Amino acid sequence: xxxxxxxxxxxxxxxxxxxxxxxxxxxxxxxxxxxxxxxxxxxxxxxxxxxxxxxxxxxxxxxxxxxxxxxxxxxxxxxxxxxxxxxxxxxxxxxxxxxxxxxxxxxxxxxxxxxxxxxxxxxxxxxxxxxxxxxxxxxxxxxxxxxxxxxxxxxxxxxxxxxxxxxxxxxxxxxxxxxxxxxxxxxxxxxxxxxxxxxxxxxxxxxxxxxxxxxxxxxxxxxxxxxxxxxxxxxxxxxxxxxxxxxxxxxxxxxxxxxxxxxxxxxxxxxxxxxxxxxxxxxxxxxxxx
Amino acid sequence: xxxxxxxxxxxxxxxxxxxxxxxxxxxxxxxxxxxxxxxxxxxxxxxxxxxxxxxxxxxxxxxxxxxxxxxxxxxxxxxxxxxxxxxxxxxxxxxxxxxxxxxxxxxxxxxxxxxxxxxxxxxxxxxxxxxxxxxxxxxxxxxxxxxxxxxxxxxxxxxxxxxxxxxxxxxxxxxxxxxxxxxxxxxxxxxxxxxxxxxxxxxxxxxxxxxxxxxxxxxxxxxxxxxxxxxxxxxxxxxxxxxxxxxxxxxxxxxxxxxxxxxxxxxxxxxxxxxxxxxxxxxxxxxxxxxxxxxxxxxxxxxxxxxxxxxxxxxxxxxxxxxxxxxxxxxxxxxxxxxxxxxxxxxxxxxxxxxxxxxxxxxxxxxxxxxxxxxxxxxxxxxxxxxxxxx
Numbered sequence: 001x002x003x004x005x006x007x008x009x010x011x012x013x014x015x016x017x018x019x020x021x022x023x024x025x026x027x028x029x030x031x032x033x034x035x036x037x038x039x040x041x042x043x044x045x046x047x048x049x050x051x052x053x054x055x056x057x058x059x060x061x062x063x064x065x066x067x068x069x070x071x072x073x074x075x076x077x078x079x080x081x082x083x084x085x086x087x088x089x090x091x092x093x094x095x096x097x098x099x100x101x102x103x104x105x106x107x108x109x110x111x112x113x114x115x116x117x118x119x120x121x122x123x124x125x126x127x128x129x130x131x132x133x134x135x136x137x138x139x140x141x142x143x144x145x146x147x148x149x150x151x152x153x154x155x156x157x158x159x160x161x162x163x164x165x166x167x168x169x170x171x172x173x174x175x176x177x178x179x180x181x182x183x184x185x186x187x188x189x190x191x192x193x194x195x196x197x198x199x200x201x202x203x204x205x206x207x208x209x210x211x212x213x214x215x216x217x218x219x220x221x222x223x224x225x226x227x228x229x230x231x232x233x234x235x236x237x238x239x240x241x242x243x244x245x246x247x248x249x250x251x252x253x254x255x256x257x258x259x260x261x262x263x264x265x266x267x268x269x270x271x272x273x274x275x276x277x278x279x280x281x282x283x284x285x286x287x288x289x290x
Numbered sequence: 291x292x293x294x295x296x297x298x299x300x301x302x303x304x305x306x307x308x309x310x311x312x313x314x315x316x317x318x319x320x321x322x323x324x325x326x327x328x329x330x331x332x333x334x335x336x337x338x339x340x341x342x343x344x345x346x347x348x349x350x351x352x353x354x355x356x357x358x359x360x361x362x363x364x365x366x367x368x369x370x371x372x373x374x375x376x377x378x379x380x381x382x383x384x385x386x387x388x389x390x391x392x393x394x395x396x397x398x399x400x401x402x403x404x405x406x407x408x409x410x411x412x413x414x415x416x417x418x419x420x421x422x423x424x425x426x427x428x429x430x431x432x433x434x435x436x437x438x439x440x441x442x443x444x445x446x447x448x449x450x451x452x453x454x455x456x457x458x459x460x461x462x463x464x465x466x467x468x469x470x471x472x473x474x475x476x477x478x479x480x481x482x483x484x485x486x487x488x489x490x491x492x493x494x495x496x497x498x499x500x501x502x503x504x505x506x507x508x509x510x511x512x513x514x515x516x517x518x519x520x521x522x523x524x525x526x527x528x529x530x531x532x533x534x535x536x537x538x539x540x541x542x543x544x545x546x547x548x549x550x551x552x553x554x555x556x557x558x559x560x561x562x563x564x565x566x567x568x569x570x571x572x573x574x575x576x577x578x579x580x581x582x583x584x585x586x587x588x589x590x591x592x593x594x595x596x597x598x599x600x601x602x603x604x605x606x607x608x609x610x611x612x613x614x615x616x617x618x619x620x621x622x623x624x625x626x627x628x629x630x631x632x633x634x635x636x637x638x639x640x641x642x643x644x645x646x647x648x649x650x651x652x653x654x655x656x657x658x659x660x661x662x663x664x665x666x667x668x669x670x671x672x673x674x675x676x677x678x679x680x681x
Contacts, residue, residue: 002508005537009502016501115331117525119556126559128536134504135536209532210501211525211557219499254505259468259495 014247020224037102039221045200075196122208232283324383327395343610398422446478463515528557571608
């Protein structure tokens, strides 16, 4: 009973981390940069979804699609204003710029949405179903399925399709890619749009299990980055796998050792894993070109 | 706590200060009193409730001629739930505005930061919400801190008593938020349980942003808990209720007053009603004529209050209302706004028929808390309204 419920909790949580971490993966493989405001993008997905679906009463599919489109737009904006100006000069300041952008976003939402946490109702999170004696909401099963499906999709797109290969060419040699007629800037922008939309999707999926408020994404963003590194940020399936592993360890440690030890054990495992597998679970070794 | 942009909230505070500064100030003709509370951010509603309670009492006092022959005037400062900002605001109110007394807000850390300053400046500091035990029990030789609110240590005793009396608890489990408030109650609950010779079967902590509390709760269930003692703010408390729902574990929950701080029913779903939590006051089911009169006056003064759900939680209003009247009595006893005399004035109050209860000698140098465990009541949420439990 303790084991099954911990495993199910862990897989549910883990796939949420994985979904946000996939956003780090997408921008990294295309541009070698990441958006550190992924947690805020997740929050934005939930807050916009709530505003459209609950406050304005739109039908859920329309609300979800609009919220995700808005998240993608924010992603484009982040890339254009917080990443590109620095990355094109060879500066690493995009790192701090995206962190700052996330804080600005959190506070904008704080003032417009309000600080009072709100509940996002969902038919998928009303009646728990029993699996091996542990109760779960149907939504908790949807999240891992969505996460794994998206990871596989990304893997296929990047390795099998023209579009994916074009995107990967951008990071290997931007100049050569440009000569081959690939619109490098557009490719990077698109990767950021996909990235924030993935985080927004995670936010929409998590909202009914959680509450909607302006700093709901902060902790998720941090854990998701640890997951992305742990999985080897260059591999979509590695990232998703690391997410599931992270969630599982977290839930198992809490269940069997107690919640006091959770963060200590989990982050020690992250450090150890990186010490023994510097490229993450399924990552490629970084090639230093001289 | 997550990082926050430091410049946005001060702007709001500035706007607020300007608003209050715009009120006509009659120099020398008023007795100034200061409030340092959260007027913006997550706890902004608590600040609003306190202002309403204080203002209503001030209207009544001024209608009867004020105190010391002068009208009473309230100066409000926003602490943004930030201890450093709270101390700064308290300093400004005392040193520049020369307030005769300070009132505090919801946040225990802010109040604890103001306590040493109040004792040093010899200005009475009246707590109306924050329940941290060391606020009034601060160890100062001359203690200027008084309170009309719950006290964590007493709440913990009341929670344990309730769990035993109502549910016959034999194996209580503790589920606490992982922050200083949870920590202080962990000590209080352990002491209260030890006093009853009742061993606990487990203590579990969880984070404000934990989505799934099932692993922690499963441990408590495995250990055989027959009652859960809960200490957490409204959103994390809701996560506990939702996790219990998923587990299908029907266990009684006895809680500190965290759930009263927001839209608990919306966040936790129908099972929200199963949580029994402590309050110092409730308008609902209150038959005293004073409560009815105060509620009517509130509705008249603040037209946005339409139903009982709009004065939720009522503790902020009620505590502030009684605290203001008690402070006015202390000022009258002192015959001056001089801090040490006002402090003696508080000890000199004999009887006051208040909103929460009739106070008899509410303050003594050894007990600066006007409310005792016997004044607490247990309540639950029915929809958006907090109702008292009769038993």
